[in-house]
Amino acid sequence: MEQKDSQWPVWEVFIQSKSGQPHKHVGSVHAPDSETALLNARDVYTRRNEGTSIWVVPAQSITASTPEEVGPFFDPANDKVYRHPTFYEVPEGVKYI
Amino acid sequence: MANLTPQDQENKFQEKIDANLYIEPKDWMMDRYRHNLIRQISQHAHSEIVGMLPEGNWITRAPNLRRKAALLAKVQDEAGHGLYLYSAAETLGISREEMINQLHTGKAKYSNIFNYPTLTWADIGAVGWLVDGAAIINQVMLQRASYGPYARAMIRICREESFHQRQGFEIMMTLSNGTKEQKAMAQDALNRWWWPSMMMFGPNDKDSPNSADMTKWRVKRESNDELRQRFVDRVAPQADFLGIKIPDEKLKWNADTQHYNFGEINWDEFHHVISGHGPCNRERMEARIKAHEEGKWVRDAAAAYANKKRSKAA
Numbered sequence: 001m002e003q004k005d006s007q008w009p010v011w012e013v014f015i016q017s018k019s020g021q022p023h024k025h026v027g028s029v030h031a032p033d034s035e036t037a038l039l040n041a042r043d044v045y046t047r048r049n050e051g052t053s054i055w056v057v058p059a060q061s062i063t064a065s066t067p068e069e070v071g072p073f074f075d076p077a078n079d080k081v082y083r084h085p086t087f088y089e090v091p092e093g094v095k096y097i
Numbered sequence: 098m099a100n101l102t103p104q105d106q107e108n109k110f111q112e113k114i115d116a117n118l119y120i121e122p123k124d125w126m127m128d129r130y131r132h133n134l135i136r137q138i139s140q141h142a143h144s145e146i147v148g149m150l151p152e153g154n155w156i157t158r159a160p161n162l163r164r165k166a167a168l169l170a171k172v173q174d175e176a177g178h179g180l181y182l183y184s185a186a187e188t189l190g191i192s193r194e195e196m197i198n199q200l201h202t203g204k205a206k207y208s209n210i211f212n213y214p215t216l217t218w219a220d221i222g223a224v225g226w227l228v229d230g231a232a233i234i235n236q237v238m239l240q241r242a243s244y245g246p247y248a249r250a251m252i253r254i255c256r257e258e259s260f261h262q263r264q265g266f267e268i269m270m271t272l273s274n275g276t277k278e279q280k281a282m283a284q285d286a287l288n289r290w291w292w293p294s295m296m297m298f299g300p301n302d303k304d305s306p307n308s309a310d311m312t313k314w315r316v317k318r319e320s321n322d323e324l325r326q327r328f329v330d331r332v333a334p335q336a337d338f339l340g341i342k343i344p345d346e347k348l349k350w351n352a353d354t355q356h357y358n359f360g361e362i363n364w365d366e367f368h369h370v371i372s373g374h375g376p377c378n379r380e381r382m383e384a385r386i387k388a389h390e391e392g393k394w395v396r397d398a399a400a401a402y403a404n405k406k407r408s409k410a411a
Contacts, residue, residue: 007193008400027250028184030193032403044180047173048257067124 010059011037013044015051023055031056114315119245122188130314133307134244135189136205137316139196142182144208146200147381149175151215152224160218167264168221174261178254185246201386209367210293212375219272219279219286225265227287227294230332233258234324235298243315266335273339284341291344295359296367298325304364329357 008030014023026045031037037056046054065073081087090097101109106125113120120126149172156172159165183193199205210228215221233255240251272283299305299321311317329348336343347360369375 007197010187026253027181027246028187029180032399033406036399036403044177047170047177064123067121 008032011041011056012059012062013037013041014055014057015041015045016053017050019052023053028059029056111313114243114313117241117315118243119248120243121245129310131189133311133314134247134316135186135191137311138182138186138189138244138247139191139199140206140208142179142186142196143200143205144211145175145179145182147207147211147385148228149179150381150384151211151213151377152221154215155218155221158218159221164268167260171225171261171264174257178250178257181250181253182247185244185250188246189244197389201382201389203373203382206371207381208297209371209375210297211381212370212378213289213293214377216289217282217286219268219282220290222265222268222272222283223286223290225261225263226269226335227265227290227332228297229258229261229265231294231297231328233262234328234331238318238324239316241315241318247316269339269341273341280341283339287336287341288344292362292366293370295325295328295362296364298322298328300364301362326356329359333357 009032010028011031011034012028013026015026016023029037029040029044031040034056038054041054041056042051045051077083107127110120110125110127110130113124120130152168152172152175156165156168159168183196186196187193196205200207215224236251236255236258240248240255242248242251269283269286272279274280302308302320302322305321308317308320312320333343333348333350345360347358349358351358370378373379
């Protein structure tokens with residue numbers, strides 16, 4: 001697709017703040033291509049060494065769950081308390097479990 | 098849940114806000130909430146961008162390298178803050194292009210304070226100390242605004258902005274401790290920036306009818322007058338420390354209220370400036386439009402490069 005003088009596509013920006021940490025969404029930038037998006041993201045979101053790594057993702061490539069269906073969508077996990085350790089009984093005096 | 102009536106949806110929306118939860122871009126929201134937020138966030142973004150002009154004016158004339166590096170970093174931050182905010186406003190369904198058009202055609206406003214000129218180097222001190230100081234008070238409140246992307250942008254901005262106010266205060270302190278002429282410069286800057294800074298919090302509560310909705314929607318958590326009082330309470334002792342005098346004969350500590358009393362704001366001046374008759378309204382817009390037009394070749398070049406790469410890859 002030919003690009004005109006516009007504000008260009010939106011890229012969502014994810015930054016890893018420290019080695020070992022997950023990448024976290026911080027905002028978005030506009031850019032004509034992924035390389036420029038990375039440079040823009042660096043200039044806009046890491047002016048104070050906030051990052052060790054940046055991901056840029058075309059905003060239109062993200063599929064998100066819809067808020068209206070939040071109930072039924074997450075419903076399968078609602079009645080499964082046995083997935084949590086607190087569901088199980090541990091007798092007093094038993095350690096390391 | 099398509100069977101919810103509009104009233105149900107509105108109630109659910111308000112309950113969520115009242116429960117201190119956040120509204121996210123894809124959530125149902127009232128049209129008026131969306132429109133008011135687009136207006137507020139885009140104006141906020143425009144203010145950051147236009148706010149670069151009065152300070153940029155002094156970058157090449159900063160008195161030494163330390164001051165120059167700090168001012169340059171501050172102006173770069175303002176650009177970044179504008180971009181965070183444009184990006185937050187876009188999540189509400191307005192394009193960046195449209196927002197920029199609204200600014201350039203005068204349809205959208207920006208903070209009135211930037212229609213005043215920065216005449217001397219001391220003004221850079223006063224702007225950082227007073228204008229950023231006032232902005233921080235407002236923005237700290239907005240860190241918990243009900244719209245998620247706005248609140249998150251504010252958190253980021255507040256984290257970065259505390260140096261802005263300090264560098265301004267430091268400039269004022271250096272001038273206040275300097276020669277007689279330098280101290281007079283600091284006083285003159287305070288004289289000119291005090292009242293416009295006080296106006297930054299907006300009309301008095303009794304004359305601010307739009308605040309009710311924004312308060313109900315947890316965008317505005319404190320009233321204009323409350324925020325203004327906090328500003329005075331913080332800044333008055335700082336001015337005493339600097340040994341310069343706030344230009345308000347009525348300014349006085351009130352031991353009963355544990356707050357400072359202060360005089361009436363000249364709202365005629367405020368309306369005069371905001372309606373386009375301030376000292377720099379025209380100049381600011383001309384500079385913005387010029388920057389946008391002169392940057393066109395950069396955008397064209399980047400687009401041409403991206404197109405070329407794409408056609409090579411295809």
